[in-house]
Each structure stands twice: as structure tokens, then as C-alpha cells.
Amino acid sequence: xxxxxxxxxxxxxxxxSVKVSCxxxxxxxxxxxxxxxxxxxxxxxxxxxxxxxxTGNPSYAQGFTGRFVFSLDTSVNTAYLQISxxxxxxxxxxxxxxxxxxxxxxxxxxxxxxxxxxx
Amino acid sequence: QSALTQPASVSGSPGQSIAISxxxxxxxxxxxxxxxxxxxxxxxxxxxxxxxxxxxxSGVSNRFSASKSGNTASLxxxxxQSEDEADYYCSSKRGSNSLVFGGGTKLTxx
Numbered sequence: 001x002x003x004x005x006x007x008x009x010x011x012x013x014x015x016x017s018v019k020v021s022c023x024x025x026x027x028x029x030x031x032x033x034x035x036x037x038x039x040x041x042x043x044x045x046x047x048x049x050x051x052x053x054x055t056g057n058p059s060y061a062q063g064f065t066g067r068f069v070f071s072l073d074t075s076v077n078t079a080y081l082q083i084s085x086x087x088x089x090x091x092x093x094x095x096x097x098x099x100x101x102x103x104x105x106x107x108x109x110x111x112x113x114x115x116x117x118x119x
Numbered sequence: 120q121s122a123l124t125q126p127a128s129v130s131g132s133p134g135q136s137i138a139i140s141x142x143x144x145x146x147x148x149x150x151x152x153x154x155x156x157x158x159x160x161x162x163x164x165x166x167x168x169x170x171x172x173x174x175x176x177s178g179v180s181n182r183f184s185a186s187k188s189g190n191t192a193s194l195x196x197x198x199x200q201s202e203d204e205a206d207y208y209c210s211s212k213r214g215s216n217s218l219v220f221g222g223g224t225k226l227t228x229x
Contacts, residue, residue, distance in 0.1 A: 035218075037165075044122065044223040045157070045165065045208050059216055095164060104153035104212045105170035112164055 002026040004096055004110035011116045017084040020113045022096030024077045029053050033099040034079045035106060036070060040092040050099065051079065086117045123147065123209055123221035130227040136197040139224045141209030142190060147219055149190040153212035156185055156194045159223075160205045168207075169194060196226070204228040 007021040022034065036048040049060040051070040058070040069082040079096055094113050097106035124142040131137040141148070141156075148154055154172045157165035167176050169185040172192065182203075185194045192211070196203055209221040 037220075044206075045159075045210075045220040047210070047218045047220055061217060097165075100170060102153065102171065104151075104218060105155040105167055105210075106157075106165075107167050107170075107176060109164040109166075 002098070002108045004098060004108055006094075006096060006110035006113045009114040009116070011118065012086050013119055014086055014088060014117055016086050016117075017082060018086060018115055020081045020083075020094050020096075020115070022079045022081070022110050024079070024098070027098075029072065029074055029077045029079065032101070033103055034070075034072075035097045035099055036081050037095045037097055037106075037109075038092045039095065039112070040089075043092075048081075048094075050103075053079070083115070086115075088117050090115060091117045121219075123211060123219055125207075125209060125221040125224045127222075128225045128227065130229055131196075131199045132229045133199050133201065135199050136195060137199060137226065138196075139194045139207055139209075139226070141192040141194070141211075141221045143192070143211055143213075143219075144190055147190075147211040147213040148187060148192055151212040152187070154185070154187055154192040155210045156183075156192075157208045157210070158203075158205045159208065165208065199228050201228050 003025045035050040038046045048064045051058045071080045096110040098108040156169040159165040172187045182197045207224045213219045
């Protein structure tokens with residue numbers, strides 16, 4: 001069965017970097033685009049962007065350019081989100097989400113990774 | 120980018136029907152038939168309930184239905200059950216390469 005398993009919670013200091021992994025199983029990573037969604041504490045879902053899992057080409061939503069990087073390692077069926085120069089406002093749960101073939105609905109989600117930025 | 124507009128909360132009694140609206144613009148809901156709805160229980164990942172305006176994924180109860188008219192989409196839940204109590208989010212394609220979520224609606228089953 002399809003599963004997306006994300007790496008565990010992270011506690012980081014402001015200015016540090018973090019890399020969140022999202023390991024796909026039950027299907028080949030290349031067959032579906034991968035999206036990233038942020039949810040700040042007590043807030044709604046915010047689309048961060050997506051990565052074309054065939055070409056590795058990422059596309060970032062407004063507000064997620066510069067410090068945010070999507071990447072892949074297809075040899076281990078894993079997608080990654082890296083955030084640099086962390087700020088307190090980056091504290092959130094980050095989800096990876098597999099796109100359906102149409103690309104506009106997300107049929108499988110990771111369990112979420114809580115990133116806490118605090119001095 | 121501004122989110123789609125949803126009511127902050129709705130409520131209903133067991134067995135009743137409720138509807139949640141999701142209002143967008145001519146740049147998203149108004150021109151694309153790519154509206155989705157997600158259910159999220161506290162501390163859990165979102166779950167896809169509706170895609171492409173009105174289609175239910177396999178395994179989703181037929182008590183969940185959805186539609187769209189103009190710039191507004193709606194999710195209807197009939198025969199409310201206690202396990203339906205959750206947050207609900209709509210989303211829509213916006214532009215050629217973008218997606219936007221609604222602000223979310225908290226459903227309370229009285």
C-alpha cells in the first residue's frame with residue numbers, strides 16, 4: 001500500500017538549517033508529483049510548492065522562495081525539503097503530499113514533521 | 120497569495136446535513152474544475168475527501184458530496200456523525216502552476 005513516511009520532529013535554533021525527508025513506499029516516486037504543505041500552530045494549510053519527480057524541477061509558491069529547497073533521491077524513493085536560515089516564523093508542521101495524476105489533488109500525505117525554531 | 124474564503128465554523132446535530140462554502144475568484148475556482156476538499160482531525164494529516172469538484176476517492180463515504188457554481192464551491196455532509204467532527208479545507212488550482220487552500224472550517228457535531 002502507498003505510504004509516505006516523514007522524518008521526525010526537529011528543534012533548531014534561529015539561523016540553522018533543517019532537512020525533512022519523505023520516503024515513499026508502495027509506488028515509484030517518479031510516477032507522481034510531490035508537493036509540500038505547511039501548517040503553522042493552530043493555523044490552516046499553506047501550499048509551499050511542488051517538485052516534478054521526473055525532471056527534479058521544483059516550483060515554489062510565493063513566500064517560499066530563497067530559503068526553501070525541494071529535492072529528490074529517486075534511488076531511495078525519497079523527497080526532501082530543506083529550509084535554511086530558520087526563523088521563529090518557520091515553526092510549523094510540514095507535510096509532503098502526493099499529487100494525483102491530474103496534479104491538483106493530494107491523495108496520500110505524510111504524517112507531518114514538526115519543526116520548532118527556538119533559541 | 121490570499122486564501123480561498125471559508126466560514127470559520129459550522130455545526131450540526133447528528134443525522135442532520137451541513138454545507139461548507141469555499142469562495143474564490145475568477146483566477147481559481149471560477150475557471151478550473153480542480154476543487155478538492157480535505158478532512159483533518161486534530162494532530163493528524165489531512166485526508167482527501169473530494170477531488171475535481173465532486174469526485175469521491177475510493178473509500179470515502181457517499182455522505183460526502185460537493186459541487187461548484189461560479190466562484191464558489193460547496194461541500195455537503197449528510198447524516199452527520201460524531202466522527203465527522205474535524206477541520207475541513209478546500210483547495211483549488213490557481214494559475215498554470217499554483218494551488219491555494221481555503222482558511223479552513225471547524226465542524227462541530229453537537
